[in-house]
Amino acid sequence: MIKERKILQDYISRNSMKYTKQREVILEVFLATEGHVSVEELHQKLSEVEPSVSLATVYRTLNLFCKAGLAQKRKFGEGQTRYEHSVDHSHHDHLICTSCGKIIEFENPMIEQLQRQVAERNDFLVKSHRLEMYGLCADCRKKSASSS
Amino acid sequence: MIKERKILQDYISRNSMKYTKQREVILEVFLATEGHVSVEELHQKLSEVEPSVSLATVYRTLNLFCKAGLAQKRKFGEGQTRYEHSVDHSHHDHLICTSCGKIIEFENPMIEQLQRQVAERNDFLVKSHRLEMYGLCADCRKKSASSS
DNA sequence: GTGGATGCAAACGATTTGCAAGCAT
DNA sequence: ATGCTTGCAAATCGTTTGCATCCAC
Numbered sequence: 001m002i003k004e005r006k007i008l009q010d011y012i013s014r015n016s017m018k019y020t021k022q023r024e025v026i027l028e029v030f031l032a033t034e035g036h037v038s039v040e041e042l043h044q045k046l047s048e049v050e051p052s053v054s055l056a057t058v059y060r061t062l063n064l065f066c067k068a069g070l071a072q073k074r075k076f077g078e079g080q081t082r083y084e085h086s087v088d089h090s091h092h093d094h095l096i097c098t099s100c101g102k103i104i105e106f107e108n109p110m111i112e113q114l115q116r117q118v119a120e121r122n123d124f125l126v127k128s129h130r131l132e133m134y135g136l137c138a139d140c141r142k143k144s145a146s147s148s
Numbered sequence: 149m150i151k152e153r154k155i156l157q158d159y160i161s162r163n164s165m166k167y168t169k170q171r172e173v174i175l176e177v178f179l180a181t182e183g184h185v186s187v188e189e190l191h192q193k194l195s196e197v198e199p200s201v202s203l204a205t206v207y208r209t210l211n212l213f214c215k216a217g218l219a220q221k222r223k224f225g226e227g228q229t230r231y232e233h234s235v236d237h238s239h240h241d242h243l244i245c246t247s248c249g250k251i252i253e254f255e256n257p258m259i260e261q262l263q264r265q266v267a268e269r270n271d272f273l274v275k276s277h278r279l280e281m282y283g284l285c286a287d288c289r290k291k292s293a294s295s296s
Numbered sequence: 297g298t299g300g301a302t303g304c305a306a307a308c309g310a311t312t313t314g315c316a317a318g319c320a321t
Numbered sequence: 322a323t324g325c326t327t328g329c330a331a332a333t334c335g336t337t338t339g340c341a342t343c344c345a346c
Binding site: 075095110122124 | 276282
């Protein structure tokens with residue numbers, strides 16, 4: 001918990017920015033949130049703690065977190081951008097349930113290996129990649145099976 | 149070339165829609181376009197042939213093409229949606245050059261196989277998936293190497 | 297002639313930005 | 322005090338939609 005605050009404070013002073021109340025509270029709420037939050041959702045949760053924080057500030061602050069290495073932007077299928085923690089969070093890909101919205105993370109070194117191979121064959125230098133599978137999670141499969 | 153028109157006409161009559169001049173010309177330009185077009189780009193090209201076609205109609209028509217099975221929507225990293233041909237075009241994934249915007253397609257059955265395995269392990273039913281690698285293509289690698 | 301299609305402009309949702317006021321340093 | 326930050330509202334971008342008109346059937 002303290003580690004992330006340190007990272008943020010470091011980044012902030014390194015860039016002659018200011019450590020404000022808003023940044024503090026947004027960081028807290030962000031860290032307390034599991035998984036992949038949208039700006040809207042975070043602003044929602046935030047409003048229970050500190051209702052005066054504006055949406056614009058949440059946008060600005062999440063972008064700051066990305067630059068500081070605390071968060072990572074992810075754009076899934078449709079709609080809004082989501083942010084996930086990036087401290088102590090190694091690379092992974094996602095299974096996304098199109099019914100309930102659940103996001104399952106996974107890692108697969110074999111796939112990564114094959115990706116590198118494909119890139120090499122195309123004389124392509126990979127900087128980042130994304131692998132997402134969309135479909136139904138176990139729970140939703142059960143539900144749709146029982147309703148039929 | 150004729151095949152796609154047939155598919156469109158079929159879809160249109162099956163759904164008691166109308167085969168208009170606009171749909172005809174948009175289809176032609178779309179088919180004559182390689183790779184992954186954005187609506188804006190298509191509208192641009194279109195304006196050289198038939199300047200009166202509105203952006204809104206291009207949007208509406210590309211969505212129609214998707215429903216008819218002629219095109220497929222793809223949302224890459226940022227910005228706008230792109231559309232690719234889907235007739236005689238089997239499943240594939242993409243390498244996207246972040247410098248010049250080039251998009252290279254590839255297929256890799258081994259990766260698909262491993263993906264299926266991951267899904268299974270998570271008791272997840274995959275409906276669709278996407279794999280994209282972002283980086284520098286061969287040409288842009290050369291350029292950046294020579295400029296340094 | 298009738299209902300679907302079009303062009304236009306307005307509406308949209310997500311995100312960004314300009315600006316005057318506010319607060320951390 | 323200085324200047325980075327904030328909240329607000331307006332602006333932006335890509336896309337969709339309402340509506341009067343138009344055209345394929």
